[in-house]
Structure formats: C-alpha cells, structure tokens
Amino acid sequence: MKNLVRAFAPATVANAVSGFDVLGFALQEPGDTVIAKPSEIPGIQIAPLQDSYRNLPTDPRLNTAGVAVQALLDSQNLSVGVDLVIIKGVPIVGGMGSSASSAVAAVVAVNDLFELGISTLDLLPFILESEKAATGVPHADNAAPSLLGGFTLIHSLNPIDVISLPTPESFCCAIVHPDLHIKTKDAREILPKSVSLSTATKQMGHIASFVSGLYTEDMEIIRRSFIDEIAEPHRSKLIPGYDAVKSAAISLGALGCGISGSGPSMFALCANQELAQKAGEAMVGAFHAVGLMSELFISKISSQGARLL
Numbered sequence: 001m002k003n004l005v006r007a008f009a010p011a012t013v014a015n016a017v018s019g020f021d022v023l024g025f026a027l028q029e030p031g032d033t034v035i036a037k038p039s040e041i042p043g044i045q046i047a048p049l050q051d052s053y054r055n056l057p058t059d060p061r062l063n064t065a066g067v068a069v070q071a072l073l074d075s076q077n078l079s080v081g082v083d084l085v086i087i088k089g090v091p092i093v094g095g096m097g098s099s100a101s102s103a104v105a106a107v108v109a110v111n112d113l114f115e116l117g118i119s120t121l122d123l124l125p126f127i128l129e130s131e132k133a134a135t136g137v138p139h140a141d142n143a144a145p146s147l148l149g150g151f152t153l154i155h156s157l158n159p160i161d162v163i164s165l166p167t168p169e170s171f172c173c174a175i176v177h178p179d180l181h182i183k184t185k186d187a188r189e190i191l192p193k194s195v196s197l198s199t200a201t202k203q204m205g206h207i208a209s210f211v212s213g214l215y216t217e218d219m220e221i222i223r224r225s226f227i228d229e230i231a232e233p234h235r236s237k238l239i240p241g242y243d244a245v246k247s248a249a250i251s252l253g254a255l256g257c258g259i260s261g262s263g264p265s266m267f268a269l270c271a272n273q274e275l276a277q278k279a280g281e282a283m284v285g286a287f288h289a290v291g292l293m294s295e296l297f298i299s300k301i302s303s304q305g306a307r308l309l
C-alpha cells in the first residue's frame with residue numbers, strides 16, 4: 001500500500017454527434033484530479049470540494065467517485081479506509097463528462113494506492129456503476145475515453161468491448177459551456193424510447209462513415225458524416241440559440257458542431273487549433289446574442305486519458 005496517490009482524468013465529449021452512447025473522445029483539459037490516501041477510519045471519506053463545487057455531495061454513496069471506488073473495493077473484498085480529495089476542473093452538469101472524470105480519477109488513484117494491479121480497461125465496470133447511479137443508465141461514452149484517451153468506440157457493454165480509434169494529430173476542439181444547467185437524466189428523459197427503421201439506418205451510415213473518416217484522416221468524410229438524427233432534434237430545443245451557435249462554428253471552418261454529451265455545452269471539432277479558436281469565439285458570440293454568457297475551452301484531443309501524477 002502507498003501513502004498517497006494523485007490521478008488526473010480528462011473531460012470528455014460524449015456522443016461526438018454521430019455516435020449516441022457509443023462514441024466519445026477525451027480532451028487534454030480541463031480534467032479532475034483525485035488525491036487518495038489510506039485512512040484508519042473504515043470506508044470512504046470525501047473531503048468538501050472547492051468553493052464553486054461545494055454543492056457536490058461528499059456522501060460517498062451519492063458522489064460518483066465514492067460509488068465507483070466502493071464498487072472497486074467490493075470487487076476485491078477489501079474493507080479498508082480511504083480518504084479522497086477531489087479537485088474539480090470539469091464544470092458540473094455541463095455536458096463534459098464531469099461525473100465520469102471524478103470517478104475515473106478516483107478509481108485510477110485507489111487502484112494504485114492499494115496496489116491492486118487491475119488493468120486500466122478492467123476499471124471501466126466500476127466507473128459504469130457510478131454512471132448508472134448518476135443517470136440511470138451505465139453509458140460508457142464519457143467513462144471509456146476519459147480512462148483510455150482518444151476517440152473511443154463502445155461496441156458493447158455486455159460483455160465490455162471498447163475500441164480505441166485513431167485520432168488525427170492536428171484535431172482541436174472548441175467547447176463552449178453556456179450558463180445553463182441540463183441534467184443528463186433530464187436530457188435522456190426527453191428522448192423518444194424508440195426510433196424508426198429509416199432513422200436507425202441513416203444514423204448507422206453516419207457513424208460508420210465518421211469512423212472511416214478517422215481511419216483515413218479524410219476531413220471531407222468527417223465533415224459530411226457529422227450528423228445526429230437521434231438526440232439533436234430533441235435536445236437542441238433545450239439550448240437557446242442552438243442553430244445560430246452551430247452555424248457560427250461551421251461558417252468559421254469547423255468540421256462539425258453539436259451538443260457535447262447531453263449538453264448544454266456545444267462543441268466544434270476543427271482540423272487545427274487556429275480554426276478551433278475562431279470557431280469557439282464565434283460560438284461564444286452567438287450565445288451572447290441570445291443573452292447567455294458562456295465559457296470557452298480550447299483543447300486538443302488527448303490520446304493519453306487518465307494518468308497518475
């Protein structure tokens with residue numbers, strides 16, 4: 001057992017437009033850091049979070065990091081004490097995978113703290129327990145890219161089959177987080193329970209084409225397959241100025257623009273950093289025009305994912 005371990009896990013963009021619940025990618029920043037220390041008090045203790053995140057629960061049964069670590073400890077029949085300090089960098093209820101980032105960083109830290117030797121991919125089921133607790137559904141399109149980095153495709157959850165996709169080196173992303181709160185649970189409830197055969201067929205074409213664009217680094221294929229016929233028609237109604245923000249990004253050269261995860265953040269995927277900066281500023285301006293302040297993040301795609309610090 002070690003005395004203290006620190007781990008970082010990046011924010012993520014889930015769905016990545018064409019792959020509802022099955023595609024996501026990791027950002028280089030922002031991210032969450034978790035410090036884990038053994039404790040003489042049995043169970044998980046979570047320290048109060050920094051000021052702007054004070055309303056996040058410190059009860060480990062209600063905090064995603066606590067739920068994931070408990071699932072990890074239970075799997076090993078370990079009844080130890082552990083103190084967790086969570087340093088948030090990812091905005092909460094923003095659509096950037098905040099709940100997954102904390103859970104990922106926490107299990108990576110605790111796995112190393114108690115020298116459990118569990119492989120990175122085998123940590124995923126514990127994080128999915130926390131995603132299920134937070135949203136009702138164990139979707140992996142935030143957890144898997146945060147853990148593994150890069151573009152990640154979820155082929156199956158049962159059994160877990162996650163595929164790391166190639167990520168063009170120059171890709172850069174603008175993520176704009178408007179001053180709105182949309183809970184993933186609520187954003188899932190507004191979705192229809194089924195889609196028509198023609199919608200399913202079209203969406204299969206979009207994601208297959210997007211993935212082929214990643215392999216061939218063909219920007220035109222990526223551009224024309226950046227389409228979401230499943231969630232966007234419903235969720236975009238929750239985001240004032242949605243169409244204007246999307247048009248602003250695309251008119252400035254973004255390959256595509258859409259909802260990051262379940263929103264309200266929107267992201268623009270761009271071929272390079274300069275285009276991402278321009279697209280991001282235009283998106284902030286478009287939100288401003290409808291009376292919404294927003295925060296802009298510019299990040300390359302992290303091929304690394306979670307790591308010990």
Ligand code: HSE
Nearest residue numbers: 014021139184261262
């Ligand atoms: N795929 C999930 C959803 C991501 O869209 O509901 C939530 O961050």
